[in-house]
Amino acid sequence: MEKKDMDWGNIGFAYHTTDQRYVADFKNGQWQEGYMTGDATLVLNECAGILQYCQEVFEGLKAYTTADGSIVTFRPDLNAERMMDSAKRMEMPPFPKERFIEAVEKVVRANAAWVPPYGSGATLYLRPYMYASSPVIGVKPADEYQFRLFCTPVGPYFKEGAKPITLCVSDFDRAAPHGTGHIKAGLNYAMSLHANVTAHANGFDENLFLDPGTRTYVEETGGANFLFVTKEGDIVTPQSDSILPSITRRSLVYVAEHYLGLKVTQRKVKLSELSEFAECGLCGTAAVISPVGKIVDHGRDICFPSGMDEMGPVTKKLYDTLTGIQMGTIEAPEGWIHKIS
DSSP states (O other): OOOOOOOGGGSOSOOOOOSOEEEEEEETTEEOOOEEESOOOOOOOTTBHHHHHOOEEEOOEEEEEOTTSOEEEEOHHHHHHHHHHHHHHTTOOOOOHHHHHHHHHHHHHHTGGGSOOTTSSOEEEEEEEEEEOSBOOSSSOOSOEEEEEEEEEEOOSOTTOOOOEEEEEOSSOSSOTTSSTTSOOHHHHHTHHHHHHHHHHTTOSEEEOBOTTTSOBBOBOSSOEEEEEETTSOEEEEOOTTSOOOHHHHHHHHHHHHTSOOOEEEEOOBGGGGGGEEEEEEEETTTEEEEEEEEEETTEEEEOTTOSSSOOHHHHHHHHHHHHHHHTSSOOOTTSEEEOO
């Protein structure tokens, strides 16, 4: 299929309306048959549950053109499972895993011309989401829901190469103990917006959120998990019940252990020990790994030896290996690559 005529390297990480999207409705206690549509608009009752009480969950994954010309997605089964977990926590009917994967396949095939070519650095971003569609005025779960999945091509996250960023230790809390920090719901991201705008206004790229109970331990940023590298070259990731279980982080941990032979430890990480690490990165779907060069704790600079010029050596190996797996230049573990066409 002929690709769209786009300057793939310069489209940015932005929304572009594509040809088709998938829709399925939950009515009368069950999911209805799904369908494809070219209509990108939604029509909602003014009292819809999503508008009144923010009942919504979502996911994010990508489709790629690999080195052999195939179109694939990366571990969509894990996105399906995480969305089911998120829905249960929000008292929403989980969208079945097999139907989630079917929706991914249908949307990617229908928009194959929008999947950027191999080597462009761009990818097709997939956004599955589900929201309460029926009217709700009392505080309770809605009766009806809609699952939708659309896609948009996005440019390379690091157009000029991955330059280390600077974080600040936030005075805001990202999630409450025993709250919703471990699920992918829009409400968690909405509350981070003010903190992000404040950080940017003060010259920082992102926030580092601490645990809300003691404000002693590192949690995550507004949308990514942390990964630290010790001076011995080992990997440490923060452990907490209120951070989102990143699929990218889980994949990087596997790569570290089974491809690079590195020791990996998941444990609570104190803010006070950050100066002991050699490298730091943020893990997420959009960038895979964003290197962190400095963290500022209320005027105190915590500078990582990897510096502010480029990714640290261990972080770079992790990044190159995982992106190689995604793009088909490195053999993937069984089940990681889901071929579409």
